[in-house]
Amino acid sequence: MIDISAHGLSPGELLARRLATASAPYRARPEELGVFGPTTHLGAGGEIIPAGRGPGAPKLLVSGVAGEVRALGDGRRQILRLRLPGDLLYACDYEAVVALGRAHVADARPFLQALNDPGAPAGLRRAWLALGQADQDMLRDQLVRLGRMTASERVAHFLLETHHRLGHLGLTDGDTFHLPATQEVLSDLIGLSVVHLNRTLQALRRSELISLRNGRVEVLQREALIDLCDWRPVGPPSPAATSEAEVAGA
Template structure:
């Protein structure tokens, strides 16, 4: 169940056989969610952390006027709420965007594993550091990039993150969001999202059809997005 987590961790540092076994032996329960299900509710006390096995989910905040802003997308291999290990209560909620399979891991088991193996503890810490880096990059995009660059950046980021866990290829990747959800990720209106998609498509940069994104010209897409994947920390180096 936790193989995808191991693939993700090993994209950043080597794991020994005993470390892989320790992760696979973590006590966990299988949980599923349907699109639109609330996975984690803002303010509720958490005693477990959820690791996404398959599907897409999103962290989001609601405004008083009913508006919604996604602050990060979770892809397979991601902990959706690892920071609840120390925060206990979260200041945001997590929503299933597609059908999701998840592993629920007790905080007690995570604390015991980290105490036994500081190297794994540092790798889990790195997971939360990368989460914060993604938030910073999204903040810059929302504040300073135009719609076309913002959308191109999201697609470049998603392709890169999915590729790290073997779920993207040269032809593209599955992207099960609706246009309304994409609007809430990018901070745009649905009309503006549709117009921006048409602009990227007419430029030959990408296609989004039947829940799958195909990037037609990666080099130009990266240039349009000003995408620099340093913040994702996807190279191997001891932590």
């Protein structure tokens, strides 16, 4: 299985893949995307961008998973959204951006400079805007998950979304993907208690809709999962999505 905390892709290659699978796709040559410096390594809980210190340097998440974490005084916390490799991490006013496991980040300023260069291709800008739009749309999906979905719907919806996102990066292996996050992290992401998330996962496993252990997730019955939570992809379909759907539906 592809380990998303330690895949072998360079920052430029990652970004190129994202841009190529945006809803306004753009095939970038590596040198268009700026020259990235060395990547920094962080352990679980490492603060990538601290909260509320104004706009620092945006970072590119190269490997691993991260999240924007809001703490609520008493123990509660909400992870606003899951950030995956290829995502750009900006400073937030009230949330720290935190590595949810081992992660690598790179300074994203070279890329942003390349993007804002007057000579940058229009297609590149369009693709970037399309990715930003997809990000917004996923945030809306997250609102609906938290506001109106039951526990099993939330889990199904979240897993389908994550599979889809990783598929765009070529980081899935058919219906299987790597999700290096503890159940505690996932529970804070989708607004459930750890215990209840655990039981919900077990129920989905018993129904043979998914399989999950050790951060390895397999979507066993795609169509059934989609029916369960009424998921629909944000942005363009995943590269291998149609064939997968046919197999799952057969």
